[in-house]
Amino acid sequence: MTNWRWDFVWEILPRLIWATGNTLLAAGGGYAIALVLGLALAVAQRSRHKLSKNILRELVEFIRSTPLVLQIFFIFYVGPQFGVWLSPWTAGMVAIGLHYAAYLSEVYRGGIDSVPKGQWEAATAINLTTTQTYWRIILPQALPPSLAGMGNYLVGIFKDTPMLSVIGVGELMHTANAIGSESYRFLEPYTLVGVIFLAISLPTAALVRLLEASVRRTLGMS
Amino acid sequence: MTFVEFIITYYPRFLSGTIVTIEQFVLASVLCIFLALLAGLMKLSPRTSVRACATVYIEIFRGTSLLVQLYWIFFVLPLFGITLDKFTAGFVAVGLNVGAYGAELVRGGVLSVPTGQWEAAVSINMSPGKRMSRIILPQALVNMLPAWGNLLIELLKGTALVATIAVADLTFEARQINYSTFMSAQSFGTALIIYYVLARFLLTPLMRRLEKIMARQIGRE
Amino acid sequence: MSEDMTQFPLRLEGENAPMVRFMNVSKSYGELTVLDQLNLDVAPGEMMTIIGPSGSGKTTVLRMLMTLETINKGVIYVDGEPLTHMEKNGVLVPANKMHLRRMRAKIGMCFQHFNLFPHMTALQNCMEGPVQVLGLTKESARQRAEELLEMVAMSDKRDHHPSRLSGGQQQRVAIARALAMRPKVMLFDEVTSALDPEVINEVTGVIRKLVGEHHLTMMMVTHQMGFARDISDRVCFFYGGKIEEQGAPADLFGSPKKQRTKQFLSAVKEAV
Ligand SMILES: Nc1ncnc2c1ncn2[C@@H]1O[C@H](COP(=O)(O)OP(=O)(O)O)[C@@H](O)[C@H]1O
Numbered sequence: 193m194t195n196w197r198w199d200f201v202w203e204i205l206p207r208l209i210w211a212t213g214n215t216l217l218a219a220g221g222g223y224a225i226a227l228v229l230g231l232a233l234a235v236a237q238r239s240r241h242k243l244s245k246n247i248l249r250e251l252v253e254f255i256r257s258t259p260l261v262l263q264i265f266f267i268f269y270v271g272p273q274f275g276v277w278l279s280p281w282t283a284g285m286v287a288i289g290l291h292y293a294a295y296l297s298e299v300y301r302g303g304i305d306s307v308p309k310g311q312w313e314a315a316t317a318i319n320l321t322t323t324q325t326y327w328r329i330i331l332p333q334a335l336p337p338s339l340a341g342m343g344n345y346l347v348g349i350f351k352d353t354p355m356l357s358v359i360g361v362g363e364l365m366h367t368a369n370a371i372g373s374e375s376y377r378f379l380e381p382y383t384l385v386g387v388i389f390l391a392i393s394l395p396t397a398a399l400v401r402l403l404e405a406s407v408r409r410t411l412g413m414s
Numbered sequence: 415m416t417f418v419e420f421i422i423t424y425y426p427r428f429l430s431g432t433i434v435t436i437e438q439f440v441l442a443s444v445l446c447i448f449l450a451l452l453a454g455l456m457k458l459s460p461r462t463s464v465r466a467c468a469t470v471y472i473e474i475f476r477g478t479s480l481l482v483q484l485y486w487i488f489f490v491l492p493l494f495g496i497t498l499d500k501f502t503a504g505f506v507a508v509g510l511n512v513g514a515y516g517a518e519l520v521r522g523g524v525l526s527v528p529t530g531q532w533e534a535a536v537s538i539n540m541s542p543g544k545r546m547s548r549i550i551l552p553q554a555l556v557n558m559l560p561a562w563g564n565l566l567i568e569l570l571k572g573t574a575l576v577a578t579i580a581v582a583d584l585t586f587e588a589r590q591i592n593y594s595t596f597m598s599a600q601s602f603g604t605a606l607i608i609y610y611v612l613a614r615f616l617l618t619p620l621m622r623r624l625e626k627i628m629a630r631q632i633g634r635e
Numbered sequence: 636m637s638e639d640m641t642q643f644p645l646r647l648e649g650e651n652a653p654m655v656r657f658m659n660v661s662k663s664y665g666e667l668t669v670l671d672q673l674n675l676d677v678a679p680g681e682m683m684t685i686i687g688p689s690g691s692g693k694t695t696v697l698r699m700l701m702t703l704e705t706i707n708k709g710v711i712y713v714d715g716e717p718l719t720h721m722e723k724n725g726v727l728v729p730a731n732k733m734h735l736r737r738m739r740a741k742i743g744m745c746f747q748h749f750n751l752f753p754h755m756t757a758l759q760n761c762m763e764g765p766v767q768v769l770g771l772t773k774e775s776a777r778q779r780a781e782e783l784l785e786m787v788a789m790s791d792k793r794d795h796h797p798s799r800l801s802g803g804q805q806q807r808v809a810i811a812r813a814l815a816m817r818p819k820v821m822l823f824d825e826v827t828s829a830l831d832p833e834v835i836n837e838v839t840g841v842i843r844k845l846v847g848e849h850h851l852t853m854m855m856v857t858h859q860m861g862f863a864r865d866i867s868d869r870v871c872f873f874y875g876g877k878i879e880e881q882g883a884p885a886d887l888f889g890s891p892k893k894q895r896t897k898q899f900l901s902a903v904k905e906a907v
């Protein structure tokens with residue numbers, strides 16, 4: 193093969209593995225934000241207030257149809273213009289979190305819409321509050337149909353973390369770039385990054401499918 | 415500098431960036447659609463080896479990141495004697511990446527055509543090639559077109575990454591303008607809005623139109 | 636819109652105050668008027684049955700009482716207090732959320748399609764309201780739920796999820812769930828219509844027991860004419876969003892006065 197050097201691989205592997213930790217951290221942090229914010233977006237879109245509903249819908253469309261990398265730039269650089277400095281990590285996770293919140297809100301909306309109307313009515317009939325109805329009746333039922341989408345976007349977030357390298361977050365891609373510019377060797381670092389991504393995203397996707405089945409079973413819905 | 419002055423000063427660069435983005439989008443789309451059809455149909459082949467080839471392509475490109483693929487194609491491929499200029503590397507990477515997702519759409523679309531259609535095509539003694547191209551694919555296409563609308567928006571967004579290898583697209587120009595003016599909200603905000611307009615007011619209506627035309631073509635209203 | 640609200644009393648008082656009163660209640664969906672100036676009283680402890688052709692507004696009456704539908708005109712009173720309205724500066728204004736929530740505590744409902752919570756067991760279904768809404772401790776809610784499941788003969792299936800119960804069993808759990816809230820008024824909307832014929836008696840048996848042993852006010856929509864005749868104190872025949880005829884079951888079924896009632900009853904008889 194074209195000059196593939198195993199000794200170099202062993203030399204850089206510890207650094208890449210360390211960076212993998214950062215990648216997972218960024219993905220996890222971004223995903224946590226996306227899970228919560230996405231739910232808020234989904235529920236807010238069910239409000240009866242027409243105007244706020246339409247504004248939210250358009251906002252979600254906006255976030256979904258513009259590039260994440262540009263959103264990362266925007267959030268990272270716009271803060272300082274107005275005197276707020278966000279660290280690359282914070283800006284990056286907020287950007288990723290916001291971007292995927294828009295996607296997840298659609299997933300949740302689908303899940304919530306799939307709960308029969310009678311469930312809302314039965315909840316009203318036993319006099320639950322709206323909040324109780326969401327948490328105890330609707331969301332547990334909206335979860336199983338949402339799981340596949342939620343899992344896909346977990347893998348999606350993970351695969352989008354390399355974009356954080358553009359603002360200097362020390363994740364995998366950033367580390368591979370650094371190695372490349374120090375050693376003028378690109379073959380091993382970039383290939384290894386690809387392999388690491390494959391090694392994590394393929395099993396995760398499989399795991400997500402297993403999880404989905406087991407949640408369905410615990411909720412007695414299969 | 416007011417926003418109006420900002421736009422007047424920098425609109426030529428936003429414009430040229432937008433044109434490069436559209437070029438990247440069109441070229442990547444062509445490659446993407448070609449690869450999606452090829453790999454999607456290969457995945458339905460009765461031959462295991464053919465299916466395996468398609469699977470390897472799909473899993474590698476869906477299992478890793480577009481940015482990783484882009485860097486690999488731009489920085490590593492030359493070591494294997496394949497040197498692409500940055501413009502070409504850009505749309506090739508995007509096309510290869512999104513094509514892998516498109517392959518799954520093609521496969522799903524073909525499988526969504528009822529088996530009765532296959533049997534009918536066999537019963538009038540069509541060759542396998544004719545069967546696919548004249549009977550199955552047109553129906554599959556109509557079924558998968560809505561999903562392609564979303565995928566092409568993802569592709570448009572994907573082209574923004576070519577800025578990282580210095581292709582002078584919209585994202586690249588926005589970044590340059592930001593460096594020289596420090597007007598970040600204006601630079602990146604304008605670019606975001608242009609992407610949004612491209613996606614929502616050009617691409618989406620175009621795909622809707624196409625869906626209607628295709629549906630009519632195969633007699634579905 | 637411009638309705639004179641002073642015609643409606645702020646409360647219903649006195650010995651003979653009904654448990655439920657519909658006063659000039661109208662309901663429409665856009666152009667379609669579903670209920671037109673409905674006046675209807677139900678006395679405390681009364682079992683009132685509504686019959687009538689499909690689309691005549693029977694379900695709407697119950698759903699309005701359960702606050703699942705808003706009303707366009709008139710006032711509904713429950714237990715002496717306005718349900719759809721509340722007092723503000725001596726006049727009735729549309730009820731706010733808090734008022735609705737307080738009033739809803741007086742009413743329980745069973746649905747045609749049960750609407751049990753699928754992710755909870757039978758027991759959990761019956762404990763949900765008492766714990767979350769009434770604020771009972773888990774233990775006392777469990778005790779109450781177990782008694783009620785005993786009453787509907789579902790004790791042995793209390794830890795089953797609804798997906799593992801038959802239609803008749805699910806409906807019995809749904810009745811227990813509604814009763815666990817200790818409502819003053821129970822509403823039954825075609826609770827046997829989605830059931831296989833052989834299990835209908837499981838459910839009607841429970842309702843019979845309720846009539847015999849409890850002093851609950853009940854309103855029931857049903858197509859089981861024999862059952863309605865047996866257990867009702869009064870039967871209302873709905874036609875086109877109005878009460879066409881009402882009376883004691885023996886009279887209404889035995890000697891209906893209106894032409895439409897006769898037609899409906901004979902059509903139902905033929906269907907059986
Ligand atoms: N949400 C709704 N929107 C429009 N029309 C409705 C709605 N709900 C009920 N209706 C109409 O109201 C009328 C009465 O319905 P309903 O009370 O369900 O009748 P019943 O229970 O007697 O069969 C019917 O004509 C029905 O079509």
Ligand SMILES: [Mg+2]
Nearest residue numbers: 693694695825
């Ligand atoms: Mg009905």
